[in-house]
Amino acid sequence: MGDIQAAFSLAANLILSGDADLFEIVGLSLSVSVTAVAIACAIGMTLGAVVAVTRFPGRGAIIVLLNALMGLPPVVVGLAVYLMLSRAGPLGVLGLLYTPTAMIIAQTILVTPVVAALTRQVVEDLHREYDEALKSLGVRGLGLVRTLLWDARYSLITVALAGFGRAVAEVGAVIIVGGNIDHLTRMMTTAIALETSKGNLALALGLGIVLVGISLVVNGAVSGLGGVAGRSRNV
Amino acid sequence: MSDSILPLAARNLRYEVNGTVLIDDLSISVVPGSFTVVLGPNGAGKSLLLRLLHGLIVPTSGKIDWSVGAELRGRTLRQRQAMVFQRPVLLRRSVEANVRYALKWQGAGPGELKEAAESALHRAGLADRRRVPARLLSVGEQQRLVVARALAGKPDVLFLDEPTASLDPASVQQIESLLIEANAAGTAIVLVTHDIGQARRLGHEIAFVHRGRLVESGGAESFFSDPQSDAARAYLKGEIVV
Incomplete structure (x- = not known):
């Protein structure tokens, strides 16, 4: 019990005192995950919507693959990106290993299938409803994809949140490709892992509380936004 | 009407599923x-007939000929006709955005778009609700918006599949007057309905479909006063026609 009490007061202390290290770690975590989710949404939402409205041989297999990739283990992705970016790897010359960019790449790979698979489902449901009306207007191709993505916007916010949740909570990939280097690639999750292994449980818990708090704030802010717009969500 | 896509002639249409x-x-x-x-x-095939004519489904055999040269097919053909479905399908956007879309x-070009949207909203009596999300309208208002949206581009022909089947009398009346107005302005209208009263009020021509065939067609007056086929007679008497 002592640990937990100490953790809470430490967490409060870290936040209230404006601890520079803490804010650096939080800032890096957020910027890496937000960037990764933004890229993943650009790729995954387009991909998901295109798969939703097109019919081609092998489409079923692609959907199964996308759904399966939602459960991609972060360490495996971390390892794969590590192999690509390491000195001996094909992209080694870029010198990206152990940089925030490497972590963004890894998280983008993790999040894109989640966004694509969920978007495919959302857009396909909406397309079923709109199909005849849009055909009647002659809406096709890119215009069709754009229309459906825009009209599914409230559901897609939830999709993006699911992606953000996966990115910000993930430790396996970023610790391999980022290396958890202090002041460079140390994230919330990697710092928690490190402090735990050092036996610094109160600090680890304190960081954990901050991480959960950030998740709550982000989700609360978005659902507040959604609430304003949500009048037209399900009607 | 020299540049109309009408007359439309559909010949020997056949549509099979399995x-x-x-x-x-x-x-x-x-x-x-x-x-x-x-x-x-x-189940006579009325809705299927509309979808075939409108080009949403492709006939198994038969021909649908519009009066446009080959160079104007495709887009022009789509742009000069419209369809209203039984259940209103509205985009998750404002009333005005639905019409503009x-x-x-x-x-429509940017200039005529504004004007056309404005007059469509006024005709439908929805001008003061333009900023409301379309899906917050009542069902009657929604269907009015759908009809106004379909008519906004002044199509040569408008197809409607039981547009007033689930509406209250006041809404039915408003939609009927939108249709009469559009027809007077030159838009040909093809309306599927179950409502014999509505058919009497609106129809100039009647096409009676039974078991996928056109059993009888002609002027409304002669159809109602002197139907030629047994099926039409029974239908008009309110008997169950199988």
């Missing part, structure tokens, strides 16, 4: 400015 014949050797034509009501018992796809 070997079941749903539309059988059906020929029908639509001339500019006409108001045709398609009547017939449930349709106009844009019907090829």
Whole structure:
């Protein structure tokens, strides 16, 4: 019990005192995950919507693959990106290993299938409803994809949140490709892992509380936004 | 009406699904400015006929000929006709954005778009609700918006599949007057309905469909006063026609 009490007061202390290290770690975590989710949404939402409205041989297999990739283990992705970016790897010359960019790449790979698979489902449901009306207007191709993505916007916010949740909570990939280097690639999750292994449980818990708090704030802010717009969500 | 896509002539349409014949050797034509009501018992193939004419489904055999040169097919053909479905399908956007969206796809330029949207909203009596999310309107208002949206681009022909089936009398009346107004302005109308009263009020021509075939067609007055086929007679008497 002592640990937990100490953790809470430490967490409060870290936040209230404006601890520079803490804010650096939080800032890096957020910027890496937000960037990764933004890229993943650009790729995954387009991909998901295109798969939703097109019919081609092998489409079923692609959907199964996308759904399966939602459960991609972060360490495996971390390892794969590590192999690509390491000195001996094909992209080694870029010198990206152990940089925030490497972590963004890894998280983008993790999040894109989640966004694509969920978007495919959302857009396909909406397309079923709109199909005849849009055909009647002659809406096709890119215009069709754009229309459906825009009209599914409230559901897609939830999709993006699911992606953000996966990115910000993930430790396996970023610790391999980022290396958890202090002041460079140390994230919330990697710092928690490190402090735990050092036996610094109160600090680890304190960081954990901050991480959960950030998740709550982000989700609360978005659902507040959604609430304003949500009048037209399900009607 | 020299540049109209009408008259439309559909010849010997046949539509089958898995070997079941749903539309059988059906020929029908639509001339500019006409108001045709398609009547017939449930499952007769009325909705399928509309979808075939509108091009949403492709006939198994038969021909649908519009009066446009080959160079104007495709887009022009889409832009000069519109369809209203039984259940209103509205985009998750404002009332005005729904009208503008349709106009844009019907090829309206920026200048005429504003004007056309404005007059469509006024005709539908929805001008003061333009900023409301379309899906917050009542069902009657929604269907009015759908009809106004379909008519905004002044199509040569408008197809309607039981547009007032689930509406209150006041809404039915408003939609009927929108249709009469549009027809007077030159839009040909093809309306599927179950409501014999509505057919009497609106139809100039009647097409009676039974078991996928066009059993009888002609002027509304003679159809109602002197139906030629047994099926039409029974249907008008309110008997169950199978």
